[in-house]
Amino acid sequence: MIVLEGVTKVYSLGAVQVRALDGVDLSINRGEIVAVMGVSGSGKSTLMNILGCLDVPTSGSYSLDGEDVGSLDDDKLAYIRNRKVGFVFQTYNLLPRLTALANVELPLLYGRGRRQRRQRAQEALERVGLADRMRHKPAELSGGQQQRVGIARALVKDPAILLADEPTGNLDSRSSEEIISMLIRLNRDEGITVVVVTHSPEIAARTDRVISMLDGRIVDDTPVDRDR
Amino acid sequence: MNLLDIANSALTSLWANKLRSSLTVLGIVIGVAAVISLMSIGRGAQASITERIQSLGTNLLFVQPGATSFGGIFFGQGSASTLTLDDAYAISDPTAIPSVSAVAPELSTFGDIVFGRENTSTQVLGVTTEYLDVRNLELSTGGFISQGHVTNRSEVAVLGSFTSETLFGLRDPVGQTIRINDRRFTVIGVLDSEGGGPFGQLDDQILVPITTAYYRLASERTTQGDVTVNLISVQVEDEDLMDQAEGEIATLLRLRHRLTSEDDFTINNQQDTLETLEETTDTFVMFLGAIAGISLLVGGIGIMNIMLVSVTERTREIGIRKAMGATRRDILVQFMSEAIVLSIGGGGIGVLAGIALSRLIDGRTLLGQNFETVFSGDIVVLALFVSAAIGLFFGIYPAVRAARQHPIDALRYE
Ligand SMILES: Nc1ncnc2c1ncn2[C@@H]1O[C@H](COP(=O)(O)OP(=O)(O)OP(=O)(O)O)[C@@H](O)[C@H]1O
Numbered sequence: 347m348i349v350l351e352g353v354t355k356v357y358s359l360g361a362v363q364v365r366a367l368d369g370v371d372l373s374i375n376r377g378e379i380v381a382v383m384g385v386s387g388s389g390k391s392t393l394m395n396i397l398g399c400l401d402v403p404t405s406g407s408y409s410l411d412g413e414d415v416g417s418l419d420d421d422k423l424a425y426i427r428n429r430k431v432g433f434v435f436q437t438y439n440l441l442p443r444l445t446a447l448a449n450v451e452l453p454l455l456y457g458r459g460r461r462q463r464r465q466r467a468q469e470a471l472e473r474v475g476l477a478d479r480m481r482h483k484p485a486e487l488s489g490g491q492q493q494r495v496g497i498a499r500a501l502v503k504d505p506a507i508l509l510a511d512e513p514t515g516n517l518d519s520r521s522s523e524e525i526i527s528m529l530i531r532l533n534r535d536e537g538i539t540v541v542v543v544t545h546s547p548e549i550a551a552r553t554d555r556v557i558s559m560l561d562g563r564i565v566d567d568t569p570v571d572r573d574r
Numbered sequence: 575m576n577l578l579d580i581a582n583s584a585l586t587s588l589w590a591n592k593l594r595s596s597l598t599v600l601g602i603v604i605g606v607a608a609v610i611s612l613m614s615i616g617r618g619a620q621a622s623i624t625e626r627i628q629s630l631g632t633n634l635l636f637v638q639p640g641a642t643s644f645g646g647i648f649f650g651q652g653s654a655s656t657l658t659l660d661d662a663y664a665i666s667d668p669t670a671i672p673s674v675s676a677v678a679p680e681l682s683t684f685g686d687i688v689f690g691r692e693n694t695s696t697q698v699l700g701v702t703t704e705y706l707d708v709r710n711l712e713l714s715t716g717g718f719i720s721q722g723h724v725t726n727r728s729e730v731a732v733l734g735s736f737t738s739e740t741l742f743g744l745r746d747p748v749g750q751t752i753r754i755n756d757r758r759f760t761v762i763g764v765l766d767s768e769g770g771g772p773f774g775q776l777d778d779q780i781l782v783p784i785t786t787a788y789y790r791l792a793s794e795r796t797t798q799g800d801v802t803v804n805l806i807s808v809q810v811e812d813e814d815l816m817d818q819a820e821g822e823i824a825t826l827l828r829l830r831h832r833l834t835s836e837d838d839f840t841i842n843n844q845q846d847t848l849e850t851l852e853e854t855t856d857t858f859v860m861f862l863g864a865i866a867g868i869s870l871l872v873g874g875i876g877i878m879n880i881m882l883v884s885v886t887e888r889t890r891e892i893g894i895r896k897a898m899g900a901t902r903r904d905i906l907v908q909f910m911s912e913a914i915v916l917s918i919g920g921g922g923i924g925v926l927a928g929i930a931l932s933r934l935i936d937g938r939t940l941l942g943q944n945f946e947t948v949f950s951g952d953i954v955v956l957a958l959f960v961s962a963a964i965g966l967f968f969g970i971y972p973a974v975r976a977a978r979q980h981p982i983d984a985l986r987y988e
């Protein structure tokens with residue numbers, strides 16, 4: 347359960363202040379799949395970073411599963427990133443020197459539950475259909491394959507929430523389709539809460555709910571009507 | 575992360591920059607090798623000094639005229655002529671001091687020595703029969719000064735090996751006549767070589783009967799006409815009796831000299847001399863190590879430099895790791911372990927290089943100096959400890975910088 351109340355994020359660039367988020371109220375239930383849309387600079391990534399505990403709000407409150415994230419220290423935030431949320435990046439953010447398998451193992455290096463690392467990483471790669479590419483380095487994989495490694499890495503610790511910030515932003519339509527289908531399947535079949543940022547109305551239409559942002563605010567929040 | 579993961583990850587990322595890592599390691603290798611070889615050279619010098627003193631026997635007391643001692647080491651010979659040959663005989667009297675086993679008085683002076691067309695100027699030492707035993711000397715040829723020679727003030731001489739070589743070359747000096755300060759002396763023996771020692775060239779001297787030295791060669795005489803001596807070496811039966819003997823000799827001399835207040839003699843203990851000398855040479859060895867330590871320090875700065883570069887280059891990696899749940903401590907440990915692998919790796923190779931170097935130097939003559947090295951485990955432990963400490967010290971700042979990175983800022987870093 348994600349609940350945001352009056353979340354504001356202000357960046358100070360010298361004298362200029364940028365309100366990247368400006369009083370966002372939002373709640374997302376367990377098992378939902380939500381699309382976040384909005385023009386460039388509207389605050390989508392800022393919102394995702396806060397949801398993923400990569401960043402903290404300037405003001406307002408964020409509670410995750412009833413826990414007030416704003417009051418947590420660095421180590422506790424690292425714990426949440428490690429255990430509760432999986433983050434998928436537009437630019438994949440894989441470590442170039444490591445193989446796909448080692449990249450997927452990365453979250454298993456940190457925090458508790460380090461046993462059977464290799465096996466769990468292999469299973470995660472199998473889940474995204476990359477059983478035959480485990481020993482490849484990122485540079486030896488296509489964009490779509492790299493993003494699947496990114497998803498496997500996000501899934502390896504079985505998080506309740508998957509956050510994907512423009513996961514298909516750098517991909518062609520066929521790869522995009524694979525990635526989006528995968529996210530939807532994870533939501534439908536495994537009940538993982540998914541929040542995905544996208545610029546594509548087609549992708550948004552396949553989720554349960556679309557949130558539109560503008561200038562750091564949520565301007566629209568509508569369930570998707572599938573019977574239309 | 576467990577230790578294996580940490581070591582594995584450190585080695586992997588260092589291996590990714592092989593050249594850079596090995597150059598950094600080289601800095602530490604040079605530093606550690608320098609520390610080890612210089613310190614083992616120092617220890618070698620220390621050992622040969624101590625060995626020479628010990629070869630004299632550690633159960634010796636040295637009685638000198640005048641209160642000229644300074645911190646246990648005597649600088650030159652006592653100037654006051656207050657000790658006499660009779661004092662020496664009194665000390666050697668077994669009824670007076672039973673723990674004394676032998677007494678060797680000596681009177682030193684300088685002489686111009688001539689043999690044929692060869693001439694030299696050296697120390698002429700007046701001694702008694704006991705000198706040979708007390709000082710642990712060996713004859714290479716001929717005989718030594720006898721009690722008769724001393725009683726009769728015979729003009730006989732025993733040559734140090736170097737003096738013998740200077741005057742006679744390879745010829746046999748025994749039976750030849752040399753001139754010391756224009757007096758004719760018959761050579762009766764030659765001493766074995768002792769090598770250079772802390773008390774100067776022991777091989778470059780001439781021994782004559784102490785009475786001859788006093789009456790025929792020395793310039794100063796006491797008013798009473800007693801034979802004066804510069805030094806009385808007293809051999810004590812047992813090392814445990816040293817202090818007791820020292821006290822008894824002092825009492826005896828005070829009595830003989832009718833002293834009421836200040837002593838007019840000084841007694842030095844061979845053991846004290848050894849200890850003082852060891853302290854001094856220890857300082858010297860540490861000093862050598864410290865000089866070499868500077869290069870180790872420079873190596874440490876190299877590590878810090880390369881780690882700072884690495885932290886900057888890998889900002890994105892840090893961001894990714896943090897996004898995947900790495901805590902500050904995880905990142906700190908990761909970068910610290912790289913610095914420590916560099917420094918300990920360098921330390922290990924440096925130890926091997928240092929051992930090899932000191933083996934190479936051992937027994938060799940470089941720039942006219944004969945080097946002996948003594949290598950010991952404590953130097954290795956010290957060098958490894960210092961290099962690990964350097965890794966910790968110089969690694970901590972870059973690692974803290976890495977650990978403090980904000981995940982988002984680090985991820986955005988280009
Ligand atoms: N580190 C930062 N320092 C200053 N301003 C920032 C920083 N990060 C984001 N901003 C500003 O905050 C606003 C929101 O940025 P954000 O990245 O959330 O936009 P976005 O909706 O994700 O855009 P896009 O679709 O292009 O990814 C922008 O105006 C941006 O300039």
Ligand SMILES: [Mg+2]
Nearest residue numbers: 390391392511
């Ligand atoms: Mg964005």
